[in-house]
Amino acid sequence: MRSNAKDRALRERAAQVIPGGMYGHQSTILMPEGFPQFFTQAEGTRISDADGNTYIDFMCAFGPNLLGYQHPEIMTAIQRQQTQIDTSTGPSPLIVDLAEAMVDMISHADWAMFCKNGSDATTMALMISRAHRDKRKVLVATNAYHGSLPWSTPRPGGVLAEDRAHLIYFDYNDPQALTDAVKQAGNDLAGIFATPFRHDTFTDQTLPDAEYAHTARRLADEHDALLVVDDVRAGFRMARDCSWETIGVRPDLSAWGKVLGNGQPISALLGNNRAREAASRIFVTGSYWFSAVPMAAALETVRIIRETDYLDHIQKIGALFRNGLVEQAKGFGFDLRHTGPETLPMVLFDDDPDFRLGYAFCAAALKRGVYLSPYHNMFINAAMTEADIAETLEATGAAFEEIKQNRDSIQPSQLLMAMAEQKRPTTMRQ
Ligand SMILES: Cc1ncc(COP(=O)(O)O)c(C=O)c1O
Incomplete structure (x- = not known):
């Protein structure tokens, strides 16, 4: 069982001394519940949170990790x-x-x-x-x-x-x-x-x-x-x-x-x-x-x-991830949309207007050691190997199975519901 005791303690301390507990895009406020806020280690394709849980990281620091952490x-x-x-x-x-x-x-x-x-x-x-x-x-x-x-x-x-x-x-x-x-x-x-x-x-x-x-x-x-x-x-x-x-x-x-x-x-x-x-x-x-x-x-x-051939490599790895995930989803009765370049994948569920499936899926993948985003494009890095994608797909297979089993009881995120009601208060066009 994954522990998050240290992350919770850090959040409590942060709430006292950091406005809103955290700010900007690295705040987990928009992520599904249970996503860690604090990390202590990053190497190659993986990040470890403050409680020592390690994840294959598909956010790559929101982009900077192109060639692998600690290259x-x-x-x-x-x-x-x-x-x-x-x-x-x-x-x-x-x-x-x-x-x-x-x-x-x-x-x-x-x-x-x-x-x-x-x-x-x-x-x-x-x-x-x-x-x-x-x-x-x-x-x-x-x-x-x-x-x-x-x-x-x-x-x-x-x-x-x-x-x-x-x-x-x-x-x-x-x-x-x-x-x-x-x-x-x-x-x-x-x-x-x-x-x-x-x-x-x-x-x-x-x-x-x-x-x-x-x-x-x-x-x-x-x-x-x-x-x-x-x-x-x-x-x-x-x-x-x-x-x-x-x-x-x-x-x-x-x-x-x-x-x-x-x-x-x-x-x-x-x-x-x-x-x-x-x-x-x-x-x-x-x-x-x-x-x-x-x-x-x-x-x-x-x-x-x-x-180096890093670009061909991330394109190949990105395509493996994309095709593997989309095919796998079908087997569990879900249709995914995987859009944009394969090196910056965005994965959304069809028939998921309030994102509840996407959020539940990412939470289920996180429990199995894969860090994905339900609302932001992700990033592929050149340290990722075919073995990383195989490991990822093993975790996502179990995540699809979990959300298929619980499909009828999955609730939408309260925060997203509030945002939808206010017609996207988080964005300002002009
Ligand atoms: C397209 C684009 N422009 C500008 C920025 C701002 O970059 P920074 O967060 O490093 O200031 C970002 C950050 O995500 C971005 O995606």
């Missing part, structure tokens, strides 16, 4: 750099090495700037778009996540209408909606933001329609505005290049984070020569933006991305 070569690079210099009065030469490596690798990029989180990079993209021709309007797809700053956070607390006064929303993958939004911007269009594919929470993922992506490029060109691809989530899981290279569209700016240091705190904004002048005019910085250890980790991560 030996990256750890060696980190340890080597730690003995030399990290945060100091100026950047180390690694910043130039890393900028060159990124420019070599990402087709649209002529320059790079480094920061810490995805939100830093997307906000720089916003500022550079506006600085480019001193225009204000920025187009973003409805419900797309670009970070947690006042212009982008999905919840309304502490946000003013003024913070979003110059954002215009359109429906992802709809060239006409995009064209209308550009019209609405008039001659004040600064930029168009796009995620590589639609990866909103609680919904099926949608790959980008080529016509939509080409329309975004054309409209940006016609209005001398900048096209931004936010590759923070999908970066290096769709291509060894910007994700929109897969459909032949090159942005002016691309935002990167998460996988860049395989878990070390580093993100980046890359741009082309068109955007260079504006990028050199904005003032952006942070006390830790120039630290060398995450750059050493990023250089090693990028080397492994360049030199």
Whole structure:
């Protein structure tokens, strides 16, 4: 029997000293009951919670774990750099090495700037778009996540209408909606933001329609505005290049984070020569933006991305997971929708409008050592083997059996019911 006594004790202490007990996407508030909040160990494909329970982790730290936790070569690079210099009065030469490596690798990029989180990079993209021709309007797809700053956070607390006064929303993958939004911007269009594919929470993922992506490029060109691809989530899981290279569209700016240091705190904004002048005019910085250890980790991560077959491997493992799960579900009388790229799988049940089956299934899989998400896309990492997927499917087989047995007594999540009643109070569009 799995114990969670330490996790419960930590939650009680956290409730006293951390607002809401935990915050942001790493709070388990939206997860099924029983999901651990605190972890003490991560290695390869696995995480262990504060009570010592170990799980095959399909969330990969919400993305950063691309090559396996504690990847030996990256750890060696980190340890080597730690003995030399990290945060100091100026950047180390690694910043130039890393900028060159990124420019070599990402087709649209002529320059790079480094920061810490995805939100830093997307906000720089916003500022550079506006600085480019001193225009204000920025187009973003409805419900797309670009970070947690006042212009982008999905919840309304502490946000003013003024913070979003110059954002215009359109429906992802709809060239006409995009064209209308550009019209609405008039001659004040600064930029168009796009995620590589639609990866909103609680919904099926949608790959980008080529016509939509080409329309975004054309409209940006016609209005001398900048096209931004936010590759923070999908970066290096769709291509060894910007994700929109897969459909032949090159942005002016691309935002990167998460996988860049395989878990070390580093993100980046890359741009082309068109955007260079504006990028050199904005003032952006942070006390830790120039630290060398995450750059050493990023250089090693990028080397492994360049030199190994990690991408084919995660595509193969992702397909095994996807096909195995969908087939298995059928055997138990459930239909699953598994959408988006196989390396960023989103798995939802058919006929499950209040997500009760998905929540019960993930809770049942967790008990058997597999950490899945019922509402957010998951992530495949390159340390996963066919044996991990076989072990996963053994656990999910038992989880399907459990929910099949209990199907009639499964209750929906109270929190989700409350959210549905208030028409998604957790998200704020504009
Ligand atoms: C597409 C996208 N953009 C931006 C961000 C923000 O990144 P961060 O949480 O590192 O600030 C995220 C984070 O999940 C993301 O998925």
